[in-house]
Amino acid sequence: MKKWGRIISTHQSYKVKGQVEFEVETKNMRKIYGCLQPFLLSCFASLAFCSSRSIAGDTITLNQSVTDGKTLVSSGGTFELGFFSPNNSNNRYVGIWYKRIPVQTIVWVANRNDPITDSSGVLKLSKDGNLVLLNRLETVVWSTNVSKGENPVAQLLDSGNLVVRDDDTNLSLWQSFDHPTHTLLPGMKLGWNLKTGLNRFLTSWKNHDDPSTGSFTFGVDRRGYPQAFIWNGKGIEYRSGPWNGLQFSAVPEMGPNYILNFSFTSTADELYYSFSLKNDSYLSRLTMTSSGKLWRFLMMEDEKSESWSRFWFAPKDQCDSYEACGPYGICNASASLVCQCPTGFKPRDPQNWYLRDGSGGCVRKTEFGCQNGDYGFLKLQDMKVPDTSQAFVNESMSLQECEAACRRNCSCTAYANSKVTEGGTGCLYWTSELIDLRVYTEGGQYLYLRMAATDLGKMKF
Template sequence: MNQTIHDGDFLISRENNFALGFFSPGSSRFRYLGIWYRKVREQTVVWVANRDDPIYGSSGVLSIDQHGNLVLHSYHNLKVPVWSTNVSVEATDTCVVAQLLDTGNLVLFDDRSKSTVWESFDHPTDTMLPGMKLGLDRRTGMNRFLISWRSAADPGTGNFSLQINPKGSPQAFIYWGTKYIWRGCPWPLKSYTDISNVSFVNNQNETYMTYSVSDASVILRVMLDYSGLVKNLIWHEKDGKWNEFWSVPKSPCDPYGRCGTYGICDPHFFSRRFECDCLPGYEPKSPREWNILKDASGGCVRKRLESTLLCGHGDGFVKVANVKVSDTSAAVWASTNMSPRDCEKNCMRNCSCSAYASIDIAGKETGCLTWYGKLMDTVHNGEEGYDIYVRVDAVELGNVFLPSTNFEQNQCV
């Protein structure tokens, strides 16, 4: 693009995958500059430029100004831009061009040096497309995250966001404002589907998630809708509609901290009346709320409070198998190269260490992840989870009965 785009004009990607233009969502009379699929019969917008500053009527015009920025104006006020890429182009003789790629990424680049000046993938709205990064670039300070629409007919900034929390062992969260709604599995993530390949990268320069599709003909998107659901959607041309491949939060154990501190949630709780249980060595803080009202928000406490003072007196660890491990925001990687036995010893030496997990890291060795303090949001995860070892006192260690539980004991001497 090196010319002006008016309302009614379109910028089309090379293979006709995506279009950039003006649209009105639902019955809205406002106009927005956005990107949508070209090969999908149902108009599906994946990016919006002026989400919080709509244009009334067909007066919008997009151009590249003298400073090398994409600028959106309304004919009603050509002096003040509605939206701009707002980047600094160093050289004064640069030739800046905008191009819509077949990935859905709108790129502003220097046609001489071919360097990227700005790209829409760095400024997502509610949709994550294949190849897009979600997370933090420590070199630039840029943090990419999704923010929901306000409603089905209003792409304005909504109440929910999907972000990567880089603290501890990084993990994805759905936020309602600043409140956690749902938590994903932490780094290093296991990829579960044959349709897409999910990568979770965590190094000194970047922490981000991205995904690709194994079949280029598959049209796949991840979006955060205005109700706070993250959905993985696949376009079925034969049916002429988007089919939901998965979504969260959906199961009884998806809401963050469903069973409170030191609780564990089992989404397949058919053998019990309640999805919540306490981790080994713990019991409900409020038995009445837990057993009668099925309210686990109070969480669990140690069965014997004095056991916290008995560190080094026969205490050990009980294995809780196949779980989405507890919230890792405050967890510590003791090492990314440590044997399970040494990981256990490392935790045992510190009386504040409440649990540990020995986790295989792709391309590296086995790492040692340790928790200090409260354990929150632990969930049984079938055969796809990790094993976490919870610290218990000598009495609890002796009471573990392997045939009737998911727990196994391990004493460090």
């Protein structure tokens, strides 16, 4: 504003030009200022409008900060970090989103449960090495809450990972990939660091306009033979089945494709699922939505598309609902009567069963005689194996050894290979009721169900 004042004053000082010339010049300057005034006022009113530009590079040091309206951009220009407001909200959050696509897609939120209500937020490094978010009162509303670093820096990587590290030793102190919100990106781990007890899982937004913690979570369950679940609160909504060497047994769509690689790591130190891209021209993310759906999204980066393609989702049908047909009931989404009992079994509650309520499951027609060998195994194909939370597993056993182990245990109800690779390897067997069974048109595996020989129509063996 001082600049304009100096220009007007200069014209006023030149009386030799005449009063008319002075008035013309003064009037012109007022016109210019009048045109600029709305723009200048909007700058003061909305920093996000006038100052939406990145600070130097992708890194915050002790002498830098990210204020509302400023951003960090990863070195390759893939991701951006800054303040944002959801669709119909005035609350401000620190988040990470894709930089080069036209539709803003948030993949991570720092202060999801502690919004800032104005544009006063500041993201900075504290002297103790923590990345902190301050409000107008300079109160810490969010922090990385890690041990001290001597010379900390925070850097947004081109993977979408925000990392706090010691710049002298390059030792990582904290990373956003260890604290996901609702989205899994390529290279992220969904699961456990067994040495530290860290569990990485996805949690939905509360709703489309509110990134606070929602009702639905997706993560890896360590019990028995590990598998992934969607939980609604404490209740199970969906089960992926265990990793069978190629994919989760309940996700035949994960089979070999030209876009994505899938992996599941199980060691003494780590237990996690991850994915990567085969083709760098694609973007992909796995998101736990506020409606309880797990969506796999794809986009070709060079298409500049206004929307993501929905490549896969779960649960997708009645048979994806956990325990849809009760104990021993087999769900078949292609059948007119979705819930079916296997050979040798009958509905526990026939009336409700034929009214299409299969939650009661099935019971044996004849109990098998374990001690006298009056039983056999019914071979079921194209199956999603039962819930493995309580299953026994031995990865080194053959299928024949697995059968022998099941025969030796009178409580054993079924067995199967733990892996479908190399023609089938490893052993799974169950000693309780079989829960959450379904059949696929393709992509399942064999399951051997123990039952009385008379119901198999076979001789005693």
